[in-house]
Amino acid sequence: MAVKRQTLKLVLSITSLLQIGSSGALPTTINQANVDCSFTVPVDGHTLQYDLCPLIKRGKYRVSRDVETPPSITRIHYDISLNEYISWDVTLPARDQCEQGTNVCMTVISERPDHRLEPPRTIYVVPVAGNFPDRLLNVTAKVAQKLDSTNHAPLKLTFHGGLYIGISQKAIFTFVCDPTAAESSEPVLVSHGDPLEDQGNHKLTWSSKHACPIGGYPEKQPEEPPNPTEPAPDPLPTARTVGPGAIMWVLRFILKA
Numbered sequence: 001m002a003v004k005r006q007t008l009k010l011v012l013s014i015t016s017l018l019q020i021g022s023s024g025a026l027p028t029t030i031n032q033a034n035v036d037c038s039f040t041v042p043v044d045g046h047t048l049q050y051d052l053c054p055l056i057k058r059g060k061y062r063v064s065r066d067v068e069t070p071p072s073i074t075r076i077h078y079d080i081s082l083n084e085y086i087s088w089d090v091t092l093p094a095r096d097q098c099e100q101g102t103n104v105c106m107t108v109i110s111e112r113p114d115h116r117l118e119p120p121r122t123i124y125v126v127p128v129a130g131n132f133p134d135r136l137l138n139v140t141a142k143v144a145q146k147l148d149s150t151n152h153a154p155l156k157l158t159f160h161g162g163l164y165i166g167i168s169q170k171a172i173f174t175f176v177c178d179p180t181a182a183e184s185s186e187p188v189l190v191s192h193g194d195p196l197e198d199q200g201n202h203k204l205t206w207s208s209k210h211a212c213p214i215g216g217y218p219e220k221q222p223e224e225p226p227n228p229t230e231p232a233p234d235p236l237p238t239a240r241t242v243g244p245g246a247i248m249w250v251l252r253f254i255l256k257a
Contacts, residue, residue: 035082039141048143049215050155052175055208056082063189063204072110076192079105085130096122102130103137104159104171106202126195128202129159129171137161144174152177152212162200169200175211
């Protein structure tokens, strides 16, 4: 009997430990970023509809820029994966890549062309946007100012969640409506956001036919007034003025009579 009681207590203890461990367990990291690729944006009393799925779900991109910084060359790379988190490379040290859950990662590398045997130096590794335990991607959308009077206003998406030595980072994509753009168009780096001096704003532009609104614009109003349905009334007769010569002729006629 005593053995059974001890066995029961042991089972209950193990069950309690499992429950405590289950309640405090961290969520499993998933590879899908689950970014919504359809947007509705209110503007001027109506709502514009956008479908960016062909761009966001297409895959991964790398946007680069080289800057001459004698005696070295500074290479700025942006790895972008808006549909999935950027893959974690187990062969690289953790300090040389963005943390897991990153969608936009900025890497800055310095090279010495005159020292071929000297390996490149990693200067910055900045998680610009992503989902992290204490920070969320939180995509926001708004219509930007029109570039000219003939085209649609660009759509601006901001991807949040980045943090670098205490400074918030975000990726700002300006999607420009261009029906003639190639299907394979990719984002272009407008200005790399210095993680320390540019308030963490990393700006890119993306021209595509998929950046055009698919609905929501009001019907176009006619530019000229419509033709009248009834004939216009005749104008009033023009009044004639009586001159002084006519008045004198009338007076003479009366006096003779």
